[in-house]
Amino acid sequence: MKSLTKVLLKIFANGFFRVHAGILLFIFLAMVGVVPPQYLIGYHKALMLAMDSSSVVMILVFISWFIYAVKSWHYVSGQIFASGQHFLFYSSNALSKGEQIKSWFCVQAAISSPVILYALIAVGVGFSNHYYLFPVCILLYLIALTYLSAVVYTKQVNRLVDGSDRSILLKLSSKWRKPYFSLYIYHLLDKRRVPYLITKALSWLIITGVFYVFADVKTDVRVAGIAILAVITAHIVLIFEERKFEENGLGFSRNLPYSKPQLFLNFIGVYFLLLIPESIWLFSRFSPLMAVELLLVGLSTAMLFHCLLYWFGLNMDKYLQWILGLFIVLFWIIMFKLLWVLVPLNFGIAYWLFYSNYYKFEGVISDKL
Secondary structure (H helix, E strand, C coil): CHHHHHHHHHHHHHHHHHHCHHHHHHHHHHHHHCCCHHHHHHHHHHHHHHHHHCHHHHHHHHHHHHHHHHHHHHHHHHHHCCHHHCCHHHHHHHCCHHHHHHHHHHHHHHHCHHHHHHHHHHHHHHHHCCCCHHHHHHHHHHHHHHHHHHHHHHHHHCCCCCCCCCCHHHHHCCCCCCCHHHHHHHHHHHHCHHHHHHHHHHHHHHHHHHHHHCHHHCCCHHHHHHHHHHHHHHCHHHHHHHHHHHHHHCHHHHHCCCCHHHHHHHHHHHHHHHCHHHHHHHHHHCCHHHHHHHHHHHHHHHHHHHHHHHHHCCCHHHHHHHHHHHHHHHHHHHHCCCHHHHHHHHHHHHHHHHHHHCCHHHCCCCCCC
């Protein structure tokens, strides 16, 4: 069992941190940089005490930890069924399911180590301040979530792969006409449901959290602008996946009779469909004019993030660095109440990147407008 644990840790835990190093660093910098250094310890102590004493805060934290766990499920599940890991279906299955669960439990504990470390500090802070019920709930929740993850992985390793099964969505829509801009949405809902649901859950948490923290100024347009910026930033994985799908699944589209302006509008249509849940929230909360302005800010920011990938290719590390820098710049533009500037600015830069690099990225020379 120990040898299996070592192999699984090397393949899945180490691989998870290699792949997600950029976004984990981004979260760490966000948690550290949210307050001035001299108030950092006091801020996190207050946050931990809120976890230990408030059921609302604890539930929100539990939801965020669950999203992290689901993200790890998505990564590990994808790796389990990768061609290089097929030996697991023969080697690990020689052990009992109980032994497999123990090994996968260690793997999930290693993957969740940042969460577990923070949680243990929060439990210690709670006990030292005479809070006992919620800290115990935190410990039990982490154990249960880690065990559940181990059970999920064990079931997957012991399940035969059936590549012939089609999703209900594809069966129902097999005879529907599918516009070009809808193809990625079908792909997302068919093959990438987990990242989509994680992103939408994170989007909901961001919206709830921003307006909870800034409840006293929730009518300020800057608060809504920051929320939209954070929501679009939460979609960077789906944006990256769209570009990957475009290259791997829609490479033939470069030979179709679409002009660059038409293609650019098609991609705007993709992100409009992707942001329908957020659009419903915008129009239900704000005046129509303000909702349209915020939606355009979101669409223009998504297109800017999308078109960056035509410039330097599908390089996630470089992409995350640019996203972090752009987030800071756009954040301060919003703080100066210049949302109306962001829309033409973002669309203008995005179209310039798209126009200059759409064919160049693949080395295709075209005089097509």
